[in-house]
Amino acid sequence: MKKLNDIVLASVALEKKFQGADGEISVLDGVDFTLRHGESVSIRGESGCGKSTLLNVLSGLERADAGKLFWREHEVSGYSISKFSTYRVQLMGFIFQDYYLAPELNAIENVLLGARIAGQINLGVRERAEALLIRVGLKERITYSSFKLSGGERQRVAVARALINDPPLVLADEPTGNLDELTGHAVMDLLLEIADESAKSLVLVTHNPEFANRTQRQLVLHFGKLDDA
Ligand SMILES: Nc1ncnc2c1ncn2[C@@H]1O[C@H](COP(=O)(O)OP(=O)(O)OP(=O)(O)O)[C@@H](O)[C@H]1O
Numbered sequence: 001m002k003k004l005n006d007i008v009l010a011s012v013a014l015e016k017k018f019q020g021a022d023g024e025i026s027v028l029d030g031v032d033f034t035l036r037h038g039e040s041v042s043i044r045g046e047s048g049c050g051k052s053t054l055l056n057v058l059s060g061l062e063r064a065d066a067g068k069l070f071w072r073e074h075e076v077s078g079y080s081i082s083k084f085s086t087y088r089v090q091l092m093g094f095i096f097q098d099y100y101l102a103p104e105l106n107a108i109e110n111v112l113l114g115a116r117i118a119g120q121i122n123l124g125v126r127e128r129a130e131a132l133l134i135r136v137g138l139k140e141r142i143t144y145s146s147f148k149l150s151g152g153e154r155q156r157v158a159v160a161r162a163l164i165n166d167p168p169l170v171l172a173d174e175p176t177g178n179l180d181e182l183t184g185h186a187v188m189d190l191l192l193e194i195a196d197e198s199a200k201s202l203v204l205v206t207h208n209p210e211f212a213n214r215t216q217r218q219l220v221l222h223f224g225k226l227d228d229a
């Protein structure tokens, strides 16, 4: 039996419902999940089955209707929104399905936003942001306005932003969904490489079976529950 403090993220019987036009839709219906330090896991499932909802609930961006949520050894289920956000920025970096870059900011300002939110604007953070942008292949785009960046470039800025605070956990929602095959592979290689070299935990939502198979564990979300793929 592994120690509890080895756990970075866990849930027990997590439930989430939405109000649809014809009544309630049960999206998560008892999700049990455990992720250990340094572990990578992929989550697949049909479009609309609740993968983004699951990541949102696991990261405290949305509140579950029932069940328990643990971040490291803490039960956080009852946390307020502000307590969630204070703790979230220390624990995780999030790569959203639709990037969510601030359009009025340029590439490096978007990356630095991740640090600002975490109160991590310190000496050296700009160099770190630059190094990350170079690492994701955007050396020539560091001060480009984000509205001028292509979809793939935006996604790579989003990857750099998720990593700026060197979080122990990265949650990535379809990080290659909008990319061509080559760029998708490059983003995937980078994420797995960085997770591996700094022993980060990674939750990867993807439709791509090849990418899903590159994580240590493969899960599928089906009828509101997570099962081994
Ligand atoms: N805020 C909301 N209000 C009502 N219904 C919602 C809301 N958010 C999501 N849903 C519904 O919940 C279900 C799951 O949505 P979700 O975005 O989690 O799916 P997904 O598995 O991420 O899909 P995709 O693979 O297309 O990204 C969908 O049927 C969606 O319409």
Ligand SMILES: [Mg+2]
Pocket (backbone or CB within 6 Å): 051, 052, 053, 097, 173
């Ligand atoms: Mg989704």
